[in-house]
Amino acid sequence: MAAVYACLVVRSYFLAASEDDLAYAGVMLSRANLCEILALKLLTRFATNHIQLVAVLTTSWNPLAGATPEIVAEVTESLGGSDDVLNCPQSALEMAISTQAKHLLSAPISQKVVNDIYTGRVVFSAVANRSLLADNYKPRPIEIYDTRTAPFLDHYRLRVPKYGAILEFFNFAILLLTFVLCLFHQDPYRVTFWEVTFILFALSFALQEYTASTEHGWIIYIANMWNVFDTSFILIFFSYLGLRIHGLSHDEVQHSITAFDLLACGACILFPRLAFFAVSNNVVILALRAMIAEFVFFMGMAAICFSGLLFTLWTLAATSDKQWTLKSIAWLMTQIWFGNTFLSFGQAESFHPLFGPILMTGFAALSNTLLLTILISTLSNTFARIDANASVEYLFQFAITTIEGVKSDALVSYQPPFNIFAFLILKPASWFLTPRALHTLNVFLVKLTTFPILLAIGIYERYLASGRVLRESGKDAAQSLFNSLPRHIKTMPIVEALVGSTTNDLYEAIFDLDDPRAQAPSLFDDTEDEDGGNPGLRSIASRDSMNISVRPSTPTGTRRPPSSTRTPHRERVSARTSPRRPVSNVLAPLALGSDDQAGVSTLTEDQRSPLAKLFGARPQVEPVAESSVRRVEALLEDVRDLPVHKLKDEMKELQERQARIENLLLMLTRGMRNETGHRSDTMP
Structure with a gap:
C-alpha cells in the first residue's frame, strides 16, 4: 500500500536533481513525470475497495520504515545527528502536494477520496507528530460516517473541511469587522475596547495559521495561495503591534499613529481575502498567485538592471546645481517606469547637459517600450497557461484545502478566540497529565466552547442534509405548492429563473423511472423464437x-370507414x-x-x-x-x-x-x- 507514496518520494528526488544538474534537467523531469504516472497507475489497483483506496492516500508513512540500523545511522549523521528530523511521516496526498503532482490529484480516482474527506463521508484521524498540541490518545480508524451510530454531539465533525470552510468564513468576517471598528475608534493615547477585541481575534487568527503551518510543513502550507494573503496580514499585524506597544510604553504618539497607518494597509489584504471566498474557483483568482510571482520576479530583475543607472545619475547630480538625493532620483525613475515619460525629458539636463538627456531618453525607451511589453507578454502567457489548466489548478488547490482541514492538531477544533484559552490551559496540562486525562479534558473543553455549533451540525446531518426525511418532505411540499400554481404564473420568467425549468424535472423523472412491467424486445437480442427471429423489429x-x-x-378504439368511402x-x-x-x-x-x-x-x-x-x-x-x-x-x-x-x-x-x-x-x-x-x- 505504500507503493504510491514511494513513487512520489522518488519524484521529489528527481525534481531536486533537475535543479542541481542543469545538463540533465530534461531527463530528470521526464523521470519525475514517469513517477507520477506510475503512482497513478498503481493507485487504480485499489479502486475496487474504497476504504483501502482512502488508506493508500491518507495513511502517513515514514520514509525510513524497514531500513536497517546502519542506513538509519548514516541518514542521521548526514542530517547533523539529530533524531527529531527522522520522525516526519507524510501521506501520499501530502507528498503529491509538495511535489506538485497536479495530474495525480486531479484524477477522478483521487478526487473521489478528496471529495469524501471534504464532505465528511470518510472519517479518519492521523497521528500528530509535529503538532503544537497533540492529542493522540484515541486515533480513529478509517471508516464511513454513519449518523445512526455516531454520537449527536460529535466533536470530530469540527474537523470536516466542509464545515471548517464555513466556520472560517464567519471567523474571517468577525476579524474584518473588529478590524474596521478598531480603525474607526482609534486613539493614539490609550487602548480602546475595540482595539483589544481586534488584537484578541488577530492573535487567535495568527495562532490558527501557525498551527496549520506547523502540522503540515511550510511547503504544503504556502502552496495554498490564500495562505500567502493570510501570512502577509499576520506580518502587518505584528508590525503594528510592535509599534503600538513601543509608542504606549515610551509615550511616543508618532509611533502609535504610524502603527495605525500601517494597520490600515492591511485592509488591502483583508477585504479581497473575504471576497475571494465567494469566487475561489474563478480562473482569474487561480492565476493571480502565479501572475503576482512573475510580476515580483520581473520587477526585481528590472530594479537590479537599473541600479547602475541610479548610481550614475546620483554621481552626475553631485556636480550639478540642483541637489538630487538618492531617494528623489529613485522616485523619479519609478514615475518614468510607470508611464510618466515627460519627466525624463524635463529633468534630463539637471543631471548633466550632455549625458543627462542621453541616459534619461534611453531609460524611458527601455522602460516604457521594451521592458513593459515583455512584462505584459509574460503575464499574458502565465494567464493563458493557467486558463488552459484551470480545472487541474482548481482541483490542486481544493486538495490542499481539504488536507489542511483534517489536520490532527488539537487546537483545530477550537474557534477563535477560544483557541488561545485552550492553548494556555492544555499546553501546560500536557506536561503532567496522562494522555487519557489530557484527551478527556480536551473533549470537555471542545464541547463546552462549541456546543451551539455541534448542535447545529447534528441537526443538519440528521434532518436537513441531502436525502434526509425532513428535507425530502419539504421538497415534496414545495413541489406540490408549485404545481398548484396557475400555468401563467409558473411560466413567468422570474419564477422560472428562481425555481428552474420543469423540462429538466421531466427528463429526470423519465430516466429515474423503474418500469416493473415486462421488458420490451431488445434490438440486440440474439435469441430467436420458433418462427425464426423477431421480424417485427426488422427493417x-x-x-x-x-x-x-x-x-x-x-x-x-378507432372505427374504420366503410369500404366504399375509403x-x-x-x-x-x-x-x-x-x-x-x-x-x-x-x-x-x-x-x-x-x-x-x-x-x-x-x-x-x-x-x-x-x-x-x-x-x-x-x-x-x-x-x-x-x-x-x-x-x-x-x-x-x-x-x-x-x-x-x-x-x-x-x-x-x-x-x-x-x-x-x-x-x-x-x-x-x-x-x-x-x-x-x-x-x-x-x-x-
Missing part, C-alpha cells in the same frame, strides 16, 4: 425483400407524392432486393448500389401482422393463469406495440407500393 426496407404487402390495421392507399400515396420527385426514383439507388413475380422490375448489376450488392437476395420473411398474431397467441397461453387485470394490461400493451410496428412498416413500404402501382399500370 424491411433495408434487410429483406421489398415484396411485402401489409394491410394497415386500425388501432384499438380511398385506396396506393392512390393516396400517389396523390401525395405526385408534386415532388417520384418516390421510386428516390428509393431506386437504395433498393436492396427485388422480385420480378411481384411486378417490381429487376435492377441490373451496374444499377444496384453497393449496399444492394452486399445485402441483396435476402430470404423473404412472413408478414409481420401474421407473426405478431402468433406471438400474441403464444403469450396468451403463457399468461392464462395470471390475474385478469394483469392480463388485460399486457394485452393492451401488446396491441399498442403491434399498432406501432404496423404503422412503422406502413411508412417504410409506401415508396415500394407507389413504385409497384405505377409499373403495374403500364404492363399489358
